[in-house]
Amino acid sequence: MDSNRLLDPTDAFFSTATVGRKKKTGTASGTRQLRGNYKKLLWFKQPFPDNYTDEKTFLDHLQRNPRLQPYEFWSLMADATVLVQHLASVAIFCCCFVAIIHGRVSPVAVVGWASLCTVLAWVVWDHWMGQELGAVNVPLKPTINASETSPEATPTLSPRTQQRLATAKSAVLIYAAVLGLSPILKSLTRSTTSDSIWALSTWLLMMNVAFFDYGGGTGAQLPASISTNSAMMASAVLASRLPSTTHVFSLTLFSIEVYGLFPIFRRQLRARSPWGHLVLTVTLVVAAWGGLFITLTGSGWGAFVAGAVLGGVLTFFSMGVCSWWLIGLQKYKNEIRGPWDPARPIIRRHWD
Incomplete structure (x- = not known):
């Protein structure tokens, strides 16, 4: 990649301080350290164009069949x-x-x-349902309220x-x-x-x-x-x-x-x-x-x-x-996932 193009002073993404530092480093590694690590995010400002591609780290996170679950006989x-x-x-x-x-x-x-x-x-099947109900329903000790004058009517039939x-x-x-x-x-x-x-x-x-x-x-x-x-x-x-x-x-x-x-x-x-x-x-x-x-x-x-x-x-x-x-x-099966795939949002279903 042309380093002169990346560090063009006329580019809107670079500041005057960046151009001054470019003269001190003069190398691609120094440029990467200067500009920081590129992140595939658009919701905050970075000193990179929107279509920027880091060729040296592009395939570092390449994954093949990340969700593959081998079958058993x-x-x-x-x-x-x-x-x-x-x-x-x-x-x-x-x-x-x-x-x-x-x-x-x-x-x-x-x-x-x-x-x-x-x-x-x-x-x-009814026996199984009875076991489930017995495991879920935990009997509680009845409490007696002295202010109650008459007991509540209990259902005649169980569920x-x-x-x-x-x-x-x-x-x-x-x-x-x-x-x-x-x-x-x-x-x-x-x-x-x-x-x-x-x-x-x-x-x-x-x-x-x-x-x-x-x-x-x-x-x-x-x-x-x-x-x-x-x-x-x-x-x-x-x-x-x-x-x-x-x-x-x-x-x-x-x-x-x-x-x-x-x-x-x-x-x-x-x-x-x-x-x-x-x-x-x-x-x-x-x-x-x-x-x-x-x-x-x-x-x-x-x-x-x-x-x-x-x-x-x-x-x-x-x-x-x-x-x-x-x-x-x-x-x-050959499913390839890499940094070019769209990011998957994490949706919070329970709010604190």
Whole structure:
């Protein structure tokens, strides 16, 4: 860089004292000491132009991938179980629909077992909620005020009891709504060909898998709306192909339990019990692959066992390959940060 240009006396950024000192130093190092350290700030006056670039210190603070967090194999495998569980749930729902429409199983038996599992899951979930409330609420000793002539009225029901009653009320309302809408759903797509129904339901279920909230925490009360709505639409159009109102009611209620309630329990189980999450994953994979082999072959328990073994091995192998592939892609990540990047403001959210 031309030192004469930097120390031009006619430049508006330099004072007369600066020009006088330039004669004493006469070197670039002396100039840098004279002018001080350049700071990339515009809110206070510096003896540098706005477009000044210090060529010798420009790349000193260059950083490559400053926020890179290396993946670990087993952590990726654990995260992949969330995807595997949801895919297995969708596969189980499809296998149950095929078995119902072909008359291999009773729709009442399917929804009965699903409802029993839902009630057991709710009991476990209610126990977890009780533990949280017990850990948060610390009992305080009551204080007695002598000036009070009459005691305050205490609530007759505890918050947990009120929550349980609200849950029971919601369950009854859902049951009554599905029962009342079943005749309408049965005739919903009477004028539509079956090929269009199969294609539409396939796309809707693919949307459910694509838009599902796989990273939702325990605070999430419901899955992503697009995912849930697409699954409900898919179950509605599929139920319209069933022969009776009982079939329609059973499949619709079964879909609500699978796509609306089951994801909430899965999130809580993953946060509460890693071993329980692992056992549930294995159970869903075995049931999904076994049911898929029975659906494709039309055989019995032999096909179920073969599908469970082969499908389990294939699932574990796919999870491992995808995890190693994602780890290998990290070497191609090249995010460069340097002094040319815009400064990030620090916003104070809490004021003293």
